[in-house]
Amino acid sequence: MNSLSIEQLSLTYRNGVQALTNIDLKISNGMFGLLGPNGAGKSSLMKCIVGLMQPSQGSISFNGSSVKQDPDAIRKYLGYLPQDFSVYPKVTAYQLLNHIARLKGLSDTRSRSEQIDVLLHKVNLYEARNQEVLTFSGGMKQRFGVAQALLGSPKIIIVDEPTAGLDPAERSRFNFLLNEISKDVIVLLSTHLVEDVRNLCPAMAILAAGRIIKQGRPADLIHQLDGKLWSAFIPSSDLQHYEDQYQLISKDLREGKLQITIYAESPVPGFTVQKPTLDHVYFKALDEEAKR
Template sequence: MNSLQIKNLSKKYDNGVQAMQDISLEISNGIFGLLGPNGAGKSTLMKTIAGLQAPDSGAIVFNSVDVVADPTFIKQQLGYLPQDFGVYPKISAYDLLEHLAVLKGVGGKKERKEHIYALLEKTNLYADRNKAVSSFSGGMRQRFGVAQALLGNPQLIIVDEPTAGLDPEERNRFNNLLSEIGEQVIVILSTHLVEDVRNLCTQMAIINKGKVLAYGNPAAFIDELEGCIWTKAIEKKELSAYQEQFQVIATQLNAGRQHIHILSKENPHHGFAMKQTDLEDVYFAQLFNTK
C-alpha cells in the first residue's frame, strides 16, 4: 500500500499570487479526486508533488521519503498524463513507447518489448500498435497517454483533466481503465468536472484560491447536505432579486427555463421544492462559501 502525505504546503509566486495556502492531505491507493475551478491551485499542487517546483513551506512524504528534500525519488515513482501532450508525426504507438521507455531507463530491449506489449494490451491498443499516434482519435490518444504514464510501473500517477473532449463511450472506457489502475497504485485525478470525481473517486478534495475547502468521502459530503438544497424555476429577470434574498449556489437552464438551486436548512417556501443532493451541489456550495 502506497502512502502520500502532504503537510501544510504553501506557495506564493513572484507576482504575488498565493497559489497554495497551508494544504494538507493524506492519500493512499485508489483514485483521489482533486476538484476545483480553473486557477484554483490544482496545477501548482501537482507540479509540487511531481518535484517540478519546491514549496515555500511544508512537506511531502511519499512512502516514508521526504520528496521535497529528495525530488528525484518521487520522479522515479511517478507517471504523468497531461491534459494535452504532443506526439511525433508518423511515429507508431510502439516506437514512441519504446523511445519513452528508453528515456525512463526501463530495462533491456527484451524486457521493454514485453512491458510495452502488456501496456498496449491493457489500454486496448495492441491492434493499433503500428499506427501513428498522431492519427489516433481523442479517446485512443488518452489511452495511449495512460500507457506512457504506466511505463516503468510507477506507484503514483497524476492525471490532469483526462476526459475533456471525449465522447460518452470513450469517457466510459477511459474511466474503467483508470479504475482498474487505481486498485494497485495512487492515482490523483485533477479536474474541474464533477462527473469524473463522482464516477471514480472514493476520496476527494475541493480546492479553490489555493485552499482546501473540503476533504473526504464524496458520499459523506452528499449526506451532510441532504435536505438542504432547494430548486425553483424562475424568470431570468428575477435572478438578482433571488440572489439578494437566498443563498443561490447555482443556476442552470432546463428546457429553456432558468432554474436556481439554493442552500437552506429550513424550507424556504416561495414555491421551492427540495432537490435530491448530488456532488455538484456539494461543489457549488463549497465555492459559494468562499465568495
C-alpha cells in the same frame, strides 16, 4: 498501501502569483479526485508533487520519505500524464513507448518489450502500435498517455485533466481504464468535471483559488446537504430577492423556465426539497469561496 502526504504546501510563481496556499492532503491507494475550476491551481499542485516545481513552503512525502530530501523516493515510482502532453516526435507508438521505457530505466530488452505489449493491450492500442502517435485521435493520444505513465509499474500515477476534449464514449473508456489501474496504486486525477469525480473517486478535494475548500468522501459531502436544498420555478424578476435572502446554489433553465435551488436549514414556502448531488456540493463550496 502507498501514501502521499502533503503538509502546509504553498507555491508562489516568480511573477508573484500565489498559486497554492497551505495545502494539506493525505492520499492512499485508489482514485483521488482533485476538482476545481480553471486557474484553481490543480496543475501547479501536480507539478510540485512530481518535482517539476519547487514549493515555496511546506513538504511532500511519499511512503514516509521526504521528496525534497530524496527526489528519487517518488520519482522511481511515479507515472505522470501532464495536461499538455501533446508534442510527439515522428515515431510509432511502440517506438515511443520503448524510448520512454529506456529513459525510465527499464534496461532489459526482453522484459521491456513484454511490458510494452501488455500495456498496449491494456489501453487498447495494440492494433495501432505501428502507427505514428502524431496521427492518433485525441482519445487515442490520451490512452497512449496512460500507457507511458504506466511504464515501469508505478505506485503513484498523476493524471492532469485527462478527459478534457474527449467525446462521451472515449471519456467513458478512459475512465474504466483509470478505475482498473487504481486497485493497488494511488491515482491522483485532476478535473473540472464533477461527474468524473462522482463516478470514479472514493475520496476527493475541491481546490479553488489555490486553497483546498472542501475534502472528504463524495457520498459524505452529499449527505451533509440532505434536507437543506430547496428548489422552485420562479419568475426571473424574483431572482434578486432570493439571491439576497438565501444562498443560491444553482439556477437552471427547464424548457425555458427558471428553476432555482437554494440552501436553507428549514423548509421554504413554495419550495420543494431537492435531493443533493455532488454538483450542489461543488457549487456551494465555490460560492462560499467567492464570497470569502
